[in-house]
Amino acid sequence: MATLDKNEIQFTGSIGKITAYRVRGLDKIVVRAKGGPTKQQVRTSPRFTLTRLNNSEFSGAVQAAKSIRFTMMLPILKLADHNFTPRLNSICSSMQKEEKINPRGKRGVHLSEHRELLKGFSLTRKNPFVNIVSNPLDTVLDREAKTAVVRLPRLIKGINLVLPWRHPLYRFTFSLGVAEDVMHDGSGYYNPERLNIAATDTEWHMNGTSFLPQTIELKLDMPEALKDTQTMILSVGIEMGQPDANGEIDSVQYAGSACILALG
Numbered sequence: 001m002a003t004l005d006k007n008e009i010q011f012t013g014s015i016g017k018i019t020a021y022r023v024r025g026l027d028k029i030v031v032r033a034k035g036g037p038t039k040q041q042v043r044t045s046p047r048f049t050l051t052r053l054n055n056s057e058f059s060g061a062v063q064a065a066k067s068i069r070f071t072m073m074l075p076i077l078k079l080a081d082h083n084f085t086p087r088l089n090s091i092c093s094s095m096q097k098e099e100k101i102n103p104r105g106k107r108g109v110h111l112s113e114h115r116e117l118l119k120g121f122s123l124t125r126k127n128p129f130v131n132i133v134s135n136p137l138d139t140v141l142d143r144e145a146k147t148a149v150v151r152l153p154r155l156i157k158g159i160n161l162v163l164p165w166r167h168p169l170y171r172f173t174f175s176l177g178v179a180e181d182v183m184h185d186g187s188g189y190y191n192p193e194r195l196n197i198a199a200t201d202t203e204w205h206m207n208g209t210s211f212l213p214q215t216i217e218l219k220l221d222m223p224e225a226l227k228d229t230q231t232m233i234l235s236v237g238i239e240m241g242q243p244d245a246n247g248e249i250d251s252v253q254y255a256g257s258a259c260i261l262a263l264g
Contacts, residue, residue, distance in 0.1 A: 060189035061092035064109035067192035071177025079258040080123040106184040141264030146220040155211035169241035
């Protein structure tokens with residue numbers, strides 16, 4: 001990927017075989033060249049056999065990343081300050097390469113075996129959650145009960161709570177969902193099912209006041225037992241709030257932070 005430096009000519013759009021465009025979360029303009037093999041060549045030519053295998057596996061990694069995204073409710077996802085999906089795709093591709101049973105082009109993404117690779121995954125670059133809340137949050141995930149318990153410690157602004165935003169209110173938001181391993185069924189990688197999600201928020205707190213210890217519990221509404229190929233994913237976010245003219249509190253866009261807190 002090429003980028004335009006701020007001191008160079010700045011433009012977006014197409015000029016000849018060059019296309020320039022902006023990406024949210026990147027302060028430079030991305031430049032790429034048009035062209036390459038035709039779709040028919042990639043589909044049928046022996047020269048692109050490896051490309052076809054790689055494309056097949058990439059589709060599996062994309063489905064796995066989609067399954068992970070499905071575990072997060074909108075209040076968590078909207079806190080992202082960049083497109084984090086490519087990083088999720090990359091992590092899922094790394095898991096896929098660890099598969100030693102199926103041949104290339106049909107390797108599965110066994111999230112259940114490599115879930116530790118996602119712990120602490122940040123949805124925000126500028127203000128990672130670990131920089132906002134410096135105390136590790138105590139979490140317990142119970143697969144049999146399908147619950148997650150989070151113990152929030154006492155938080156004091158400027159000591160173990162750093163809020164770089166000036167908005168008057170803040171609160172924590174949580175989501176608990178289930179992601180599935182993605183396997184090749186002989187004809188292709190199946191789309192992951194969107195499973196039940198549990199979510200909750202703390203009350204709004206004044207920016208500048210101490211946050212007292214609090215225990216949060218989430219429980220999945222799933223009558224059936226979790227399969228070995230399913231992984232519980234707990235995500236956490238902190239968002240800022242601003243009262244509107246009617247006294248209702250609105251979440252402030254792009255003012256907050258979020259990450260994957262625990263997996264089990």
